[in-house]
Amino acid sequence: MFSKTCEHAIKAIIFVTKQTLEGKRASLKTIAFGIESPEAYTAKILQLLVKNEFIFSIKGAAGGFETDLNKMKKLSLMRVVEVFDGDSIANRCVLGLKTCSSRNPCPFHDKYAPVRARLVCILENTSIMDLALGLIAGKTSLKE
Amino acid sequence: MFSKTCEHAIKAIIFVTKQTLEGKRASLKTIAFGIESPEAYTAKILQLLVKNEFIFSIKGAAGGFETDLNKMKKLSLMRVVEVFDGDSIANRCVLGLKTCSSRNPCPFHDKYAPVRARLVCILENTSIMDLALGLIAGKTSLKE
């Protein structure tokens, strides 16, 4: 559903939020280990998260990544997904037609569109903070 | 959601079913044009559909592809998707964890799994014939 890049990004931002909640600054190494993603690739993705102001970075020794917790309460999963995968989840035709529309629907549109709409709704109403809190509570995991 | 290969395959089998319903044998060229997919690539995919006995081919001049209409009434979209994309739709963790399970759920699992289950249910209860009939009725399209 999501690209690998987007998957790594989601896990990374949740992980950094968790660390910030715990009062720890997260280094690249810690993050890559914590979300089981390749270090160099994760570095690239973290840079994009920084550029989009989802997280911020502190350079130099004892540097790393942190989040603004209030921001994470308001930031929806959908916003993150949009940055990495565009609006394809919400708008792309599931059979690859150039445009998805009920005016020229593909054979699966009518059955698919409602499920997709439900998913988009959930993505929009789930905050990064929500996800980080489940992680801290030990109810969910970013590994294995 | 589906791989391009799978998308082409779904469109192709729907198109061939439509042609069979109309008493026409479908040639590679007609199919590729009808579903707007590259001819050579489509040829490969049709071979896989034949190998899996979803459609059958007639070689030689005036040859082409046809379906068994009774089979198409019973064949679910899910079965076709499984052949091309495996069970990733039904089972893969949306955040890329090695296994998706409520025993070790990723942060998004609890919200995502029900939507996915709904989708799988629809895929299983939609037949290729259903989709082909919508196409014949002019309610749906495989192009643009």
Add this chain to the structure above:
DNA sequence: GTTAAATCGGACAAAAATATCCGATTTAAT
């Protein structure tokens, strides 16, 4: 039989996604 129109199948090619490398820069700690 000959020909022409088709599918078949294996090797190959291009493009996109995923991932790595490495030198430059920044900065905390000493």
Add this chain to the structure above:
DNA sequence: ATTAAATCGGATATTTTTGTCCGATTTAAC
């Protein structure tokens, strides 16, 4: 100041997906 630990950013590499080519085979029509 020096050092060591970190991020930054651009180039490069690998892998997967998507797509092409072309000769071999089959067969309907003549």
